[in-house]
Amino acid sequence: GAVVSQHPSWVICKSGTSVKIECRSLDFQATTMFWYRQFPKQSLMLMATSNEGSKATYEQGVEKDKFLINHASLTLSTLTVTSAHPEDSSFYICSAQERAYNEQFFGPGTRLTVL
């Protein structure tokens, strides 16, 4: 099956610093990638949708200047949390979709802790 990786799997950073999370599709070309945020014991909340080579589409209420998304190639998307604060601490999950398949394949997630 299709494999999606995320790096790092966990990160701890100081308040005010920026953190970059990578999402890679390992064995297929992802025309679309999605970024989700999940708080403890809650469901996944879609943050943004990114298509290769174009700007990301953010969901209502998600600060685009805070969460920078880049989808520069068909196998890589990055999420940068800028000037992170403790309230940004969460579990971030990416998923990737190939145009031919109406299914998203999920990465293992990244746990971000901001001190």
Add this chain to the structure above:
Amino acid sequence: AQTVTQSQPEMSVQEAETVTLSCTYDTSENNYYLFWYKQPPSRQMILVIRQEAYKQQNATENRFSVNFQKAAKSFSLKISDSQLGDTAMYFCAFMKREGAQKLVFGQGTRLTINP
């Protein structure tokens, strides 16, 4: 906008029993997909089963089957001969067939299989 509702926050059954998780959804779309995802303690999202709305036949995958009632907008998951490894959060999700193929998730049901 589409909404997905899972009315059972938690369920618990004994090993080898059969359990049914409920899901209802609301949409004005006619062509769409429905999914059940499993999220074990590792937090990796795993696709359990998928149903295409235009197919009347209920999808099955080994011990997992669905009861898809399109008119009632209901999509329940039945797990037969439950195993300890089935312990996880289960999310029901909706995706339009055309246009922006975002997944809309329900709130989740925490399922515990007891030995």
